[in-house]
Amino acid sequence: MKDLTIIGQVNRHAEQSVWIGCWLHGKRSSGKIQFLQLRDGTGYIQGVVVKSEVSESTWEAAQKLTQESSLYVRGTVREEPRSPSGYELTVHEVEIIQLTQEYPITPKEHGVDFLMDRRHLWLRAPKQRAILVIRAEIIRTIRAFFDERNFTLVDPPILTPSSCEGTTNLFHTKYFDEDAYLTQSGQLYMEAAAMALGRVYSFGPTFRAEKSKTRRHLIEFWMIEPEMAFVDHQESLLVQEQLITSIVHNVLVNCSKELETIGRDVAKLANIAAPFPRISYDEAIRMLQEQGFEIQWGEDFGAPHETAIAEKYDRPVFITHYPAAIKAFYMKPDPNRPEVVLCADMIAPEGYGEIIGGSQRIDDPELLAQRFSEHELSEEAYQWYLDLRRYGSVPHSGFGLGLERTVAWLCGLDHVRETIPFPRMLYRLYP
Numbered sequence: 001m002k003d004l005t006i007i008g009q010v011n012r013h014a015e016q017s018v019w020i021g022c023w024l025h026g027k028r029s030s031g032k033i034q035f036l037q038l039r040d041g042t043g044y045i046q047g048v049v050v051k052s053e054v055s056e057s058t059w060e061a062a063q064k065l066t067q068e069s070s071l072y073v074r075g076t077v078r079e080e081p082r083s084p085s086g087y088e089l090t091v092h093e094v095e096i097i098q099l100t101q102e103y104p105i106t107p108k109e110h111g112v113d114f115l116m117d118r119r120h121l122w123l124r125a126p127k128q129r130a131i132l133v134i135r136a137e138i139i140r141t142i143r144a145f146f147d148e149r150n151f152t153l154v155d156p157p158i159l160t161p162s163s164c165e166g167t168t169n170l171f172h173t174k175y176f177d178e179d180a181y182l183t184q185s186g187q188l189y190m191e192a193a194a195m196a197l198g199r200v201y202s203f204g205p206t207f208r209a210e211k212s213k214t215r216r217h218l219i220e221f222w223m224i225e226p227e228m229a230f231v232d233h234q235e236s237l238l239v240q241e242q243l244i245t246s247i248v249h250n251v252l253v254n255c256s257k258e259l260e261t262i263g264r265d266v267a268k269l270a271n272i273a274a275p276f277p278r279i280s281y282d283e284a285i286r287m288l289q290e291q292g293f294e295i296q297w298g299e300d301f302g303a304p305h306e307t308a309i310a311e312k313y314d315r316p317v318f319i320t321h322y323p324a325a326i327k328a329f330y331m332k333p334d335p336n337r338p339e340v341v342l343c344a345d346m347i348a349p350e351g352y353g354e355i356i357g358g359s360q361r362i363d364d365p366e367l368l369a370q371r372f373s374e375h376e377l378s379e380e381a382y383q384w385y386l387d388l389r390r391y392g393s394v395p396h397s398g399f400g401l402g403l404e405r406t407v408a409w410l411c412g413l414d415h416v417r418e419t420i421p422f423p424r425m426l427y428r429l430y431p
């Protein structure tokens with residue numbers, strides 16, 4: 001193999017002759033000069049081929065190149081202030097690996113279904129690449145955030161015998177002779193892990209057979225679930241706002257080029273700083289009623305409600321103390337007002353909806369057992385979970401951050417489908 005340089009590192013090779021393995025993104029020609037837009041995944045660079053300075057075979061090879069043809073190119077790296085990358089390549093040699101015939105995704109506009117059917121190729125588009133780079137930066141930030149704060153990464157199982165977030169959207173499968181479900185949330189297992197390790201977080205795929213087709217729902221999505229022993233609801237909110245602030249900060253600092261490629265209005269992200277406003281469910285209901293929404297105390301919020309509330313703030317907002325009846329069985333009631341629970345949803349700005357759901361957990365074994373019967377969950381299936389309240393129960397809290405909704409918000413995308421390499425959506429399993 002050739003000793004290759006990657007485009008992302010050409011700045012280390014100014015005035016040197018290098019080989020690059022790449023694809024042709026686009027091409028322009030002015031008779032005696034051809035301008036090749038080259039990409040190798042790590043970046044873009046323009047290759048300049050001057051007829052009078054290259055062999056006939058290199059000139060002809062450059063002429064033959066079609067969109068997405070693969071090639072090796074040798075050239076001298078030149079500083080070029082007018083180019084977005086700051087560099088250009090004076091081409092000496094072109095070696096075609098494969099000439100591509102009729103690449104299906106042309107520079108013209110295509111519909112989303114057309115592009116989704118060709119998602120395996122669409123990933124090569126500059127915007128799609130930028131989104132995946134930002135997604136990776138967000139993942140890196142989240143891991144570093146918890147690793148630096150004495151949290152231990154713990155992996156809960158994917159195949160589970162019971163539900164965590166309610167039984168309506170469970171993905172069913174057979175586990176030999178038993179019934180099993182793909183995990184909706186690792187939380188219950190993370191609670192066990194918190195009793196063993198104190199502060200833990202998980203980072204993995206979760207599955208929900210959501211029959212609704214919305215801009216915010218995926219069937220398979222990635223969740224980050226921290227769980228903290230001896231931490232109450234209020235303290236958990238502090239961790240959440242610090243985490244989000246740190247994500248926004250790192251993306252702004254480390255992904256400025258990618259944000260520009262996507263066309264994100266970064267002014268809207270620059271304001272994001274802790275503390276985030278906290279409003280109670282009661283206040284949220286009042287605000288919505290004042291705005292003319294027909295919503296009553298006790299009803300859950302839909303996307304339009306969340307958006308209307310978020311519009312009042314320039315940063316994410318916590319809605320706290322929801323009615324127990326519309327939340328999961330494990331949430332701890334407010335001791336002063338047992339009809340509401342010690343929980344919060346974090347609603348992102350600009351209409352991106354709920355990005356975090358979290359709560360303090362019930363620590364009393366009797367109340368927990370009572371909840372199982374109220375929610376018609378078989379107590380037998382959760383004996384192990386009840387054990388956590390029987391043997392050294394402590395106050396503890398945790399939350400779940402949805403990765404794709406976070407990426408959608410930071411990238412300013414109107415649908416979560418572009419935030420994950422191969423989205424699993426209602427009626428879409430291909431490719």
Ligand code: 4AD
Binds near residue numbers: 208221359400
């Ligand atoms: O609010 P949820 O359902 O909370 C839980 O699962 C808790 N057990 C988490 C915990 O306390 N450990 O989901 C958490 C987050 C949501 O706020 C949302 O960002 C995301 O997961 N989410 C989805 N993202 C994409 N597609 C879906 N279908 C999602 N469902 C939830």
Ligand code: MG
Binds near residue numbers: 345354356357
């Ligand atoms: Mg939720």
